[in-house]
Amino acid sequence: MNVLPDDPSEAIHRKCRLGGLLVGQKNFDAALPLLEEVIAQDRTNLEAYLHLITIFIAKEWFVVARIVMRLLQHFDPQKTAIDHDVFDLDRVRDTFFLDPQKGRQVASQRKRVQQTRVVDAPQLCYHFGPKQQGDSDTVIAVEQGKETAPFFLFTRLRLPTFIDFDPDAIAQVNQAFQIGHLLEHVIGMRRSALRQALLAIKQxxxxxxxxxxxxxxxxxxxxxxxxxxxxxxxxxxxxxxxxxxxxxxxxxxxxxxxxxxxxxxxxxxxxxxxxxxxxxxxxxxxxxxxxxxxxxxxxxxxxxxxxxxxxxxxxxxxxxxxxxxxxxxxxxxxxxxxxxxxVDLDLFFPVIPPHERKKIIFVGSSYVKDRPSRESGIPYQILNLLEQWIVDGEKFDLSLMERVASQWQVSSKLVYSIMQFVIREHTVMWLCSLAGSLDYDVEIYGYGWENNRVVSPFFKGAAPHGPGLCAIYNQARYALAASIFLVHTQRLVEMAACGCIPVVFDQRSADEPQTWDDECLFFSSQETLRHCLTQTPQGDPMRIAQANSYDRAVEKILHWVRTGVYPDKPVYGSPADGALQNT
Structure with a gap:
């Protein structure tokens, strides 16, 4: 798209209206060149920008759509109220900067791109030109010319999703569109290559x-x-x-x-x-x-x-x-x-003797983002009900979830997410509230606890995996486990492998026949939790880890692969045949 100096006329307006009519008919390919001509002759034509945004979103050309939205925002800030994720121009995004120095300046601010609710990453700042001495690894220099497209096609780095440019500089606007269309072309090339790879895998x-x-x-x-x-x-x-x-x-x-x-x-x-x-x-x-x-x-x-x-x-x-x-x-x-x-017993194992351990550890994130707001209406009422029930000792099981969903005429998925939040939040708060009366130090690891006033004094940040997590668990005499509908979780086998005593929020049910009754301590209230933290289980928690090692799991899989017979009986249906000898 090439932008020319302003030249509005009746012919331009007619062309814009025709483009809009074609957009309404979803004839985007016919509408696009007409509207691009309109913008080339009248770069303040807001109606044309809105039609272009509709086209680019329909084509899933989100980088180009954001360029148009940036121009629309520049010429009429009121239009930024359009409700679509693609228009959140203030969100931190991986960005291609037409001004390399501005890119370096932004990179020095160490902003983070939110990839999921709990995972983020450093913002990547792309630019054309050579990399300079002292540039951080988030400043990505791209060679301009014939190597640009292959770089973006094959790189493992996150692609830029936004172009930073000066809306008043016509040359920069044109270059922004060139880069945006190049990135969309690269995405299309990747899709084509993906289809070819899947065909090769099949054949x-x-x-x-x-x-x-x-x-x-x-x-x-x-x-x-x-x-x-x-x-x-x-x-x-x-x-x-x-x-x-x-x-x-x-x-x-x-x-x-x-x-x-x-x-x-x-x-x-x-x-x-x-x-x-x-x-x-x-x-x-x-x-x-x-x-x-x-x-x-x-x-x-x-x-x-x-x-x-x-x-x-x-x-x-x-x-x-x-x-x-x-x-x-x-x-x-x-x-x-x-x-x-x-659990990988080569990574998780006891080092410190039990009598030398002076901590109670919980590893797991808060589900605070699943907490309904007061304005949510029925979900908030369900939250209040469940919070009262967990204090009263009500059993949080599948039948409760289904009963609440039926009574309130909401989805089981919604009730599940609220129950999950209530179980995790209350059990961890119970532990932290008891900390002053215990003979052990309490430490909480994970995400999302920093704003909980009861938990934050004990919050130590995100937990590492592997040796780092093993080292944390090796300091713990007791380790808390609090998950919905499950006793046997990833954390349970890891803490058991490291020699901790598992203290588990009681979720035992017929859905999980092996609940390690002798190897764990179970609680359902703050008082039963207090009691657990003075007890020792009858059985050895290490049995949990030994029965559920990756070595055993992989040996069973390989037996099935080579013979077609899985060592364990299925819990549903009849065994599947996987023998390689049939090849």
């Missing part, structure tokens, strides 16, 4: 595993913290068992790997076995590839839809508990195998 066979070690492929995202750690631990264990493993994930907080990166890597690796957590990822697999799907979260889109998935003969479906089984069953698998959360 190629992995070959006979008898001729060498199994090739295993796993991928994860840094945005899904628990799933990412679980995938990495699985990858490490498969490798320990003699498999050749490709595990692909962002290496730092500047990167963002899309399907373009992941599936091109998978196509090149041509694995015998793929492992996925909370995703099926099987539509594009060759029939000879063995695919393991381990469901850990009922809120995943594939489960929430409640419709059958096209399961293959060589898909192994694992689930962590009976509550999740209800959702997985709706997808129509031939069988569901129980696989609890696991």
């Amino acid at each position: 190629q066979t992995p070959g006979n595993a008898a001729n060498g070690p199994l090739r295993v492929f796993l991928s994860a995202s840094r945005l899904t913290t628990v799933m990412a750690h679980c995938s990495r631990d699985l990858a490490r264990t498969f490798q320990k068992k003699g498999c050749e493993v490709l595990f692909i994930m962002e290496e730092n907080d500047r990167e963002d790997l899309s399907g373009f990166h992941v599936y091109r890597a998978q196509a090149s690796w041509n694995p015998h076995v793929t492992v996925n957590i909370n995703h099926a990822n099987h539509l594009w697999l060759n029939d000879h590839v063995r695919n393991i799907v381990w469901w850990q979260d009922d809120l995943m889109e594939e489960l929430q839809k409640g419709v059958a998935l096209p399961w293959r003969n060589h898909d192994l479906v694992l689930s962590i508990d009976g509550f999740l089984d209800r959702h997985v069953c709706k997808t129509g698998p031939k069988a569901i195998i129980r696989q609890n959360f696991c």
Whole structure:
């Protein structure tokens, strides 16, 4: 788009009205050149800007849409009230700066880009030109010319989603549009390459595993913290068992790997076995590839839809508990195998003797963002009800969730999120309120506790994974576990492996037959929590970790891959056949 000096006329207005008519008919390709001509001749034509924004949003060209919105904001600030996420121009975004010095200045402010509710990253500041000595790693120099498009196509870094330019400088406006359209073109190229990679994955066979070690492929995202750690631990264990493993994930907080990166890597690796957590990822697999799907979260889109998935003969479906089984069953698998959360015993183990430990630890985030506001109406009333019930000792189970949802005519998902907040918030506050009367120091790790007045004095920030988390747990005589509908959580096996006494908010139910009654201490109120913190369980908590190691889980998977028989009986359906010998 080239902007020329202002030259409004009746012909321009007619052209704009025609463009608007075509937009109303969703004939965007015909409308776009007309409206671009209007802006080229009358760069203050607000109506044309609004039509262009509609087109770019429909085409999902969000970078270009933000350029137009920036111009609209400049010429008429009142128009910024349009309600769409793409128009939040004040949000911190990874940005391409036409002025390199401004980019460096912004980078020095160390702003953060919010990627999810709990995960953020440093803002990336792109510019054309060479990198200067002293530039931080968030200042990204891009070569201008024929290398620009290949750089953006193949980089693992997050792409810029906003262009910073001077709306009064016509040359900068034109350049901003050029860069914006280039970025949208790159996204289109990635989609095309992704389709080609998926086709290649479908067509190629992995070959006979008898001729060498199994090739295993796993991928994860840094945005899904628990799933990412679980995938990495699985990858490490498969490798320990003699498999050749490709595990692909962002290496730092500047990167963002899309399907373009992941599936091109998978196509090149041509694995015998793929492992996925909370995703099926099987539509594009060759029939000879063995695919393991381990469901850990009922809120995943594939489960929430409640419709059958096209399961293959060589898909192994694992689930962590009976509550999740209800959702997985709706997808129509031939069988569901129980696989609890696991722990890597090479990373989590006791070091400090129990009698030398002087702390009570909780590791987990607050769900404060799920707390309904006073203005929310019914959700806020449900919150008040649940907060009273947890104080009264009401059992927070699946039947309570369904009863509340039915009585208040709201979704079970809404009630679940409020219950989850209430359980986590109240149990951690109970512990912190008791701190002054205990013989131990209390420490809270995770996200979102800094604004809770009761908890914040004990809040130590986010917990590391691996050795760092092991070191934290090794200081604890007791460790608190507080999750909805589950006893056996990721944190439970980790704290048990490190020699802590698990103190668990009582969520025992028939959905979870193995609840480690002898190895844990259970509480349902502040007073029962106080009592637990003076007791020792009858059994050894280390049994929890030993029964749920990644070594055991991977050995079972490999047995299924090689023989077609899974060592454990399914909790639902009949065993699936995965034997590589059938290839």
